[in-house]
Amino acid sequence: MDNKMFCFQCEQTAGCTGCTGNAGVCGKTAGNAKLQDELTGALIGLARACSGNPRTDKTDRLILEGLFTTVTNVNFNDDTLREMIARVNEEKVRVVPGCAGCPSRCGNIDNYDMSRLWKADEDIRSLKSLILFGIRGMAAYAYHAMVLGYTSARVNEFFYKALFVLAEDWRMEELLPLVMEVGEVNLECMELLDRANTETFGTPIPTEVPLTVEKGPFIVITGHDLYDLKLLLEQTEGKGIHVYTHGEMLPAHAYPELKKYPHLKGNFGTAWQNQQKEFANLPAPVLFTTNCLMPVKDSYSDRVFTTEVVSYPEMVHVGDEKDFTPVIEKALELGGFSEDTEFTGINGGRTVLTGFGHGTVLSVADKVIEAVKAGEIRHFFLVGGCDGARPGRNYYTDFVKMTPKDTVVLTLACGKYRFNDLDLGTIGGLPRLMDMGQCNDAYSAVKVAAALAEAFECSVNDLPLSMILSWYEQKAVCILLTLLHLGITNIKLGPTLPAFISRNVLDYLVNNYKIAPIGDPAKDLEEILG
Template sequence: MFCSQCEQTAGGQGCYQWGSCGKSPEVDALQDLLTHCLRGLGEVAIRARHLGISTRNADVFTCETLFSTLTNVNFNPESFVNYIHQAIALREDLKTQIQLIAPPVDYSDLASFEPPTTLDGLVQQGRDIEFDFISKAAKNVDIFSLKLTIIYGIKGIAAYVYHAQELGQEDDRVYAFFHETLANLGRQDLSLDDWVSIALQVGEINLRAMELLDAGNTETYGHPIPTPVPLNAKKGKAILVSGHDLKELEELLKQTVDTGISIYTHGEMLPGFTDDGEPRQVMTGFARNAVLSVASDVIDAVKKGTIRHFFLVGGCDGAKPVRNYYSEFVEKVPNDCVVLTLACGKFRFFDKDLGDIGGIPRLMDVGQCNDAYSAIQIALALANAFKVDVNQLPLSMILSWYEQKAVAILLTLLYLGIKDIRLGPTLPAFISPNVFKLLSQKYNLQAITTPDEDLAACLG
């Protein structure tokens, strides 16, 4: 097996025998075979689209199955066996529809291969396809690096699109991008610059995906407002809910009305629970509408010098001790600075009382990882108010990453031209030294060092 898609990958290089996440070599092979099937489905879907044939089933299926290959989402071999055969069935159905209205066409091997019927056969075919893809792509390590970045990025997009679908928000352009990008991954005629451009397109499409999910969430549940959230547990039966799916949480809440069952969640990952004791709570809900509603106060505070700098400290969490960097960083932020945070990485420090600056909280929880969209809108609005480029704002981004949604968000920030991002706790194994150097030169993307060094650099 070979997998390098998450931050916990073995030795910071890749998992070759068993996934650090718990993914077996067999599941890894099946996921790679599924991705191969989706690439072939994409080739046929592109032709069907050009002929005006509906690809709705292939669109939704591609999104769902890409999502299933994210870190820690699905390790069930039977699921992937079913997905593989469904992909082939969808591919052949589209071919049949195409044949009815268009001249015969020769499809590539990618869109013509047939999977075995047995589990062992599928696993072996997945291994062979993985080896073949790596052998061809790795002739140029830097292009291979960008292809992996693109694959992992569109997996991250798929997660957001899946949740947006559930709330009635879709965009055909996003589905078309999935098909086109997957179908083109095997191309050998594109330059390094071409692949960089495609990676930035992943960022562009992810911005649209986050916009769709934001619209779905806010139109269904309203805009978040600053709200105190209790951290104490109650005696009695309970269900603990982790993840990002607000629709599923809503359905669960409906089903447990008047049952005496308590639901504990915060929409991202589980917070720490305490025994019954002194009430504890945190403030959340500082999404873009809430923050921008007091934009004039924020702008005045910056102009007067009472707010010197903003830090966006957010992203994924994980088990490595080095991730303590982020809580230590927040603790050391000077009293005249404000911290915005989002995603599960915030739970290392979201309950700290940093006080306020003239009534403006010094620690503001923007929301889930997909609420990076809100953070981006806040930054763009402030830049517009100050009539400067985003990179000229007194704002520094200190990001942590773990899996593929974070890859998509990073590509979105680069697509927007945002510079000076500090990324940790380690750099992605799939980004080659030359590609990282290229990104560093263009965007000043850099690895975190120590809280003291990075604070000093950000504050000048």
């Protein structure tokens, strides 16, 4: 472990135990992984320096940027990682200017050596990993809200608290409450982001999105950052360039303030793990706004642009000035397809539906409740989460295809690309398959579940509702912790259980929350419906 990398934060980690060689399954090198550990250690040192010392908005932003940078598939660039480490260290000196020259240094605010965490007792390592990976995911949500001008003092303060504790010698009984607090604070963070998005871009409305790419120059934009998309739409207006979403950007089509741009045409491609194949012969540039960047292939390396915290060696990066001129010029140079080109989803569909956030679903809550009471709707399934390449993810497609016609399937995040082009018909005037948005929109699912529980005067666990979740990276971790904070039980999780969960911690989750791995879709469905 000393001479190689160690990373087990994503679902595809090697052997379901950890990436320990010269490179991770995600594509980052051992050197890159160690720099991300060094950055995390510096953030812990900064958080400890801020304990009892004044911090600024700049400090808060740096904490968010640093944590977001270490999420899987965000930053593969050693140079930008070193720059961020330097910025964190400079900020620590600003916070405690006299500490470095102190003749009797206590070491309390030294940058933390992450190998101490990776070599810790497995149960302590497991709980601290849940905290660390949870706040990494939450930092991504907080960052998107911050970009739109929305912040929360409680959310920001919790990042410092959690980072501080990672360097403490706490026992399991002390760490468990903090793990649950990650979920509690993340609920507030998700509500903040939901408010930021809807107050900025409007309440999403159901929208049918074509998968055909029209002839002429175009740009593909991927990731989660809706503000970046808005800026790109503004800068491409009137230039004869069409804009297509990819991956987690698909739900942008449902927001009124983004829909109003006629050159936002449709969606290209499917989930993030297919990009190396889908981008290979694409006559257009691709702009990455957040995570889900895979190692870039030579076949399209001249067409990849990054922005925000995303970075890859030798790729053109659009900085804080947000001048997308290089992307626009590349689109005009490549020219796009010479004629309209028809693409389909994984199951052959030519369009997909999105826009069924809590604003839409709750606006027809009376019809939903009537349909349940009349026996027209027997059960709700939330089948959502991250997609990935590990075998076994076909489970989710098979499960959705098997759901009876008197059930509703709610979905969100990029896992939906496994089945979102299926036509499951309608029920009570609503589509049986409803896309609630990005993983960033997980608050919608929580809001709908809470509203149904209130309407039926029962707990969420007593609703005819089952959660069938897939996970890949750290945003899924903080969402899971939020569901546990809310007391939701009987969640089925897959395609594998997290490598960072020790046997004792897993037993705790199973005994208290009845978390179970996915199995055979037909058997799981039979068990759920009785």
